[in-house]
Amino acid sequence: MQGDSFYIRRKILTSRIKYRKNRLERTFNNELVDRSENWTPQSMLFHHRRSIDQKTRSSTRQKKIRLMPDIRINPHSCNRSLFFSDSSMEKQVLMASLTRKYNKKLLIEQEKRRVQVESLMKRKMIRKHYFNKFNIKVSHKNFLRxxxxxxxxxxxxxxxxxxxxxxxxxxxxxxxxxxxxxxxxxxxxxxxxxxxxxxxxxxxxxxxxxxxxxxxxxxxxxxxxxx
Structure with a gap:
């Protein structure tokens, strides 16, 4: 019973973390597409760090508090819930495991954003070179694709x-x-x-x-x- 509850709660936490990550990714991609033409490398890196570090790490504690259920059940009840009253040690172990996974995913997302910013700047340099030297243009759709x-x-x-x-x-x-x-x-x-x-x-x-x-x-x- 306790093992099933542990896996169910971990699944709920990971699903909410994925939802939050996808939401941040959509926000960052929309802003990246809208403002990519007027950005410099410094401003893009600053926005990248601010969007990843400040928006994500600042809400880590609230997110953990919101996602962790604290449900008490009556052990003498016949209709027991899937959640169980975990001890403080189990809660700390679970939180530490989720924190490590979350930080790992955060580092992966930061690396992806850094690669995307570098790729965008390289493509802008290539486009500028061919436009100034050969007067060749590319559509915005092909430039992003x-x-x-x-x-x-x-x-x-x-x-x-x-x-x-x-x-x-x-x-x-x-x-x-x-x-x-x-x-x-x-x-x-x-x-x-x-x-x-x-x-x-x-x-x-x-x-x-x-x-x-x-x-x-x-x-x-x-x-x-x-x-």
Missing amino acids: LDENRLHEYFIQKQRSKLMNKSAKKIQTAYRRFIARKKYLKYLELINSSATRLQNCWRAYRRRSLLPKAWKKFKYNRITRIQ
Whole structure:
């Protein structure tokens, strides 16, 4: 009977601790997402310590007092409750065990928050570097969803696609210029050949039209000399 009550009370305590931890985590994540754009590393670490240490450790004693039931039962009663009247030693042992577990979970959560803050700052530095150097942007959803390595690969892929598009545009522009130059040279060649042909035709016409006149004049001059 006593063993079952001990495990039931421990289950109740751990469930309430998990509820409190999830509540703090949701609050911290919401504030982290809302204010991540304007934070500096110092302010983020300060908020991280304040949210974890002050909000959690300041309410540890009240939480323990609230979670620990102090129910007395009548040992001669037929309908005994699951809770039993524990001695002070059992209570101290239980509280010490729960405190150790709670502090261990608290350290784990602090380490997780520290890793999250460092990851966020690294991602902000990566985003700033690629925006200033290559003018590449990333959506806020992808910025929060991707970690440092995947964000770096995302920017590399964007940069590669941007360079490929730029190279394709240059190649297309050069090819169009080549085609236009080829057509222009062909046009100039056609104009020159047409001009040469016209000149030849005009010279042939002039020769044909001036030859009878020259022969007539030559005959007239010869007759006048003979006379």
